[in-house]
Amino acid sequence: MPDILFMIFASIAVLSALTVVLVKNPVYAVLSLIACFIATSLVWLGLDAEFLAWTLILVYVGAVLVLFLFIVMMLDIRFATMRARFSRWLPVGIAITAALVAMLLAFIAKDKFIPNADVAILAYGKDNVRNAELLGNHIFTNYLAQFEVAGVILLVAIIAAIGLIYRGPRNRRQQNVHKQISADPRDRVRLVSGE
Amino acid sequence: MLQYLVFSLSLFGIGIAGLFINRKNIILLLMCIELILLSANTNFVIFAKYWGDIGGQAFVFFVMTVAAAEAAIGLALLVLVFRSIKSINVEDINQLKG
Amino acid sequence: MQELFWLANTVVAAPLVGAVISGVGLKFLSRIVTHWLTTTLVALSFFCSLAILIGYINGRYATYDHNLYTWAQAGNLTLTVGFLIDRLSAVMITVVTFVSWMVHIYSIGYMADDPGYKRFFCYISLFTFAMLMLVMANNFMQLFFGWEGVGLVSYLLIGFWFKKSSAIFANLKAFLVNRVGDFGYLLGIAVIFYYFNTLHYADVFTQIKPATPTTLICILLFIGAMAKSAQIPLHVWLPDSMEGPTPISALIHAATMVTAGVYMVARMSPLFENSVLVLSLITIIGAATCFFMGILGVVQKDIKRIVAYSTLSQLGYMVVALGISAYSAAIFHLVTHAFFKALLFLGAGSAIIAMHHDQDIFNMGNLRKYMPITFVTMLIGSLALIGFPGTAGFYSKDLIIEAAKYSSAPAGEIAYYATLFSVFVTALYTFRLIFLVFFTNERMGNSVREHLHECKPVVTWPLIALAVPSVLVGMFMINGILHDFFADSIKVLPQNNVLAEFAQQQYTGPFSMLLHGFISMPFLLMLLGVATAWLCYVKYPNIPSVLTKRAYIVRTILINKYGFDLLYEKIIMPCVRWCGYGLWKIADVLLIDRLVVNGTAYSIAGVARYLRVLQSGYLYHYVFTMIAGLLVLLLYLFYG
Structure with a gap:
């Protein structure tokens, strides 16, 4: 991928990632995350991972992040309720993050990861081979069992999510055990006068 | 190649920093986790290209699957938590105090 | 040597059979059957030992050392049941069986109107068996088995009339004083095993060198002999053992058991001579x-x-x-x-x-x-x-x-x-x-x-x-x-x-x-x-x-018998009791119960109280810990 395109997309991704972390409005955060993902997917396109790039947008952005958006909008969040106390752990946290990043940077800056020639567009294996076909061949020959397991994982996720949330038909009377236990007499009864 | 790796690393760093400086809500926590997963996936793709091995991309495939499942269930749990304590502030979830 | 094998085994086994049968059949065998059975079997034992002795006098038999059965083996230690027959043991078994036979016959008359008649015969046959095992042993552990066996039967017989309190005092005294000797004896056996790595007489005797600590071994063995053969200062039990019936005073405390110590020292003469x-x-x-x-x-x-x-x-x-x-x-x-x-x-x-x-x-x-x-x-x-x-x-x-x-x-x-x-x-x-x-x-x-x-x-x-x-x-x-x-x-x-x-x-x-x-x-x-x-x-x-x-x-x-009894009762026993009390109160209650057992529990609880703070319940604390741990892990992987 020509450097300039990579630079553009990469900076969009990084900036939107920063936006995710720093912004107050959660809806803006989710939207920034979506932008970050799209930009990253474009970077992947440049890395000859076409199938994965599309999958990222369709599945990840289109399903998961939209789900995030649903949740954010569904929950009634007062986004101004940022208790802006500066935690005493924050500097330590920043330090640890910086240490992590620096260490990994030091590691990847070693010579062995810099090839002599430019990273050119490679067709993995033969010419005129489509990425999806190649990936499909690889998965369905070598990782077939794992593929099935991935399917099962998704099934489990569906069942788990429904099983956790679903409370039954809307006009069914049901006990809210949490409310029953957290009932406080001081909320219910108030002594007015003692005659 | 180095620039790709730096890019992936910076996404990773931003994700972890986001975990720390997050004082607001849990959704942000989940989103930072998604960012970290994204950076890991990017790393796989980079190295798949570098070594010429399609196995890296296969791995991304599976990671994405698991990440999606995990995000779904995480959000379901989040909704449940919100139903009981009516707030998604991280500091309010402290009932498992030892 | 076949006939010697059979003779020897009969000598030992006959009284045992008599004791076991009369013991098991206490309730349903009659008095006459009991005394005929035991007396005849002991007589059989006597005649076999007489035959063995005559064989040795004639020079027909040579020294016979045979392991019958290995009953335990642990590492180097092999414990066997075996017989060593030579002139010394032939003489001893003849004497033991003869006196035992005479005592059996005598008891028919002496214990005639005693309610524990059958029990008595069972015990004296058992005693004969134990004494014979002691005399015919070819290794130290079997001798010790016989040693303890005769001590046990002595206890049982001194306190034969167990409703008499003086008899009970006497039998406890005999047993406990013998125990003191047994302690020394057991230490002696341990030292023997430590130095010679075997408990077999023949092997031990051939391995004696000037460097082996025979003084220590012999002192310890002699402590056992002192108690068993009633020498000063462990003699105090013998006069009180007269609380038992007279036949057993004749058998045990005159002719056989008390001579076990003398026999043992004579048998161990290669050790003692050094x-x-x-x-x-x-x-x-x-x-x-x-x-x-x-x-x-x-x-x-x-x-x-x-x-x-x-x-x-x-x-x-x-x-x-x-x-x-x-x-x-x-x-x-x-x-x-x-x-x-x-x-x-x-x-x-x-x-x-x-x-x-x-x-x-x-x-x-x-x-x-x-x-x-x-x-x-x-x-x-x-x-x-x-x-x-x-x-x-x-x-x-x-x-x-x-x-x-x-x-x-x-x-x-x-x-x-x-x-x-x-x-x-x-x-x-x-x-x-x-x-x-x-x-x-x-x-x-x-x-x-x-x-x-x-x-x-x-x-x-x-x-x-x-x-x-x-x-x-x-x-x-x-x-x-x-x-x-x-x-x-x-x-x-x-x-x-x-x-x-x-x-x-x-x-x-x-x-x-x-x-x-x-x-x-x-x-x-x-x-x-x-x-x-x-x-x-x-x-x-x-x-x-x-x-x-x-x-x-x-x-x-x-x-006052030179004050030995007073010495033991008033001075030594209070010291021992005081030691026991001290060990109980301090070692057992204070150290083990409070310090170790309860102390472990308390210290675990104390540590847990401090560690509990880590479980704050705050999510971001946990996240922080996770990432810090990740950092440490990566550091170790990359640079460790």
Whole structure:
């Protein structure tokens, strides 16, 4: 991928990632995350991972992040309720993050990861081979069992999510055990006068 | 190649920093986790290209699957938590105090 | 060697079978079946051992060492059941089975009206089995098994009349004092195993080098022998063991169990010969026991106690003989003593039956008119005891005294004078007993006198049967003893071999020894003792009471048995109890219970209280910890 395109997309991704972390409005955060993902997917396109790039947008952005958006909008969040106390752990946290990043940077800056020639567009294996076909061949020959397991994982996720949330038909009377236990007499009864 | 790796690393760093400086809500926590997963996936793709091995991309495939499942269930749990304590502030979830 | 194998196994197995069958069938076998069964089996055992002994005398059999069965194996340690038959054990088993047989027959009469009749026979057969296992053992552990076995049966039999509280005190005392000895003995076995890596006699004896700590081993083994053979200071149990029935006093505390210690030292002669210190110690202890215990016999009233102190004194003789390296003489005296002491005890028992179980000699008198057989046999036994020339006791006792004269060991002189003067004391208390019981005036009540008669034959026949060897065994055995009959079993270093010296310089045959005996110093002292007894108890009976008033202090010391019992009761036992109390309160309650057990719980709780803070419940704390941990892990992976 020509450097300039990579630079553009990469900076969009990084900036939107920063936006995710720093912004107050959660809806803006989710939207920034979506932008970050799209930009990253474009970077992947440049890395000859076409199938994965599309999958990222369709599945990840289109399903998961939209789900995030649903949740954010569904929950009634007062986004101004940022208790802006500066935690005493924050500097330590920043330090640890910086240490992590620096260490990994030091590691990847070693010579062995810099090839002599430019990273050119490679067709993995033969010419005129489509990425999806190649990936499909690889998965369905070598990782077939794992593929099935991935399917099962998704099934489990569906069942788990429904099983956790679903409370039954809307006009069914049901006990809210949490409310029953957290009932406080001081909320219910108030002594007015003692005659 | 180095620039790709730096890019992936910076996404990773931003994700972890986001975990720390997050004082607001849990959704942000989940989103930072998604960012970290994204950076890991990017790393796989980079190295798949570098070594010429399609196995890296296969791995991304599976990671994405698991990440999606995990995000779904995480959000379901989040909704449940919100139903009981009516707030998604991280500091309010402290009932498992030892 | 097939027949020797079968004979040996029969010797051991017959009493065991008798004991087991009569024990299991206590409820449904009759008295007659029980006593016939056990007595016949012990008789069988005796005849087999006699056959073995004759085979050894004829030179037909050689030393036989055979492992029957391995019952445990742990690493280096192999514990087997095996038999070692040689001349020494052949002699011992013959003596043991013979005396046991006589006691079995005697008990038919003595215990006739006792409710625990069948139990008694079971126990004495069991005792015979244990003693035979001890004698025929070929390794230390089996000897210890027999050792403990005889101790156990002794406990059971002393407390045979368990409803009597004095019997219970006595049997506990016997068992506990024996336990002290067993502790030393077990330590000795442990040291033997540590140094020789084997418990087999033959292997141990061939491996003795100048460097092995034979002194330590022998002291520890001798502590066991001290308790079992009732030497000072562990002798206190023997007089109290007279609480048991008389037949067992004859069997266990005169003829067999108490001689186990002497036998053990003789068997271990290769070990003991190496250590001059231990031999001197043995001599001194034996000499002290021999002399001082004899004196105590002079002030006793109970007929059985007199004979008990006499046993103590004679055991002292045997131990002195061991100490001066005259092991064969010790065994010889062991054999003759078994016969005449058993005879004396059984005779005393016969008198006790006639007196309706009154044991006080001051209540008896002139019994020779009523019980002639008992009188004659007891007289023969007493003559053997004091060593009258011609009896078996003369040969064995004088041999020891002469050997002590020739001994060049450090304590040889003490040995000589102690044994010599003990002859006087022995004669004194023995004939005091004879005169007071069988002569002098009749002091028994009228009711007793009317029923006074000789006991039934089943009681008197064993007396006669024991009187015969008390006279004859001596002159037949002395030649063999002096001419290395036990050469294969007992090892004596040439410089210590007093018996060989005696044989060379003075000994010319049993008959000449007999004649020489009439003009020797012991004979003189013996006559002196008999004369003193006659003077004090027959001619001028008020001499003892005068002496009692004048020498009040001496008499108090003697009555209190030199204060050994007081020492144990008032000084040593409170110390032991105090130690036990201290160990309980401090070591057990304070250290183990509070410090270790509860302390562990408290410290875990304390640590947990501090660690609990980590569980804050805050999500971001956990996230923080996770990422910090990730950092550490990566650092380790990349740079570790």
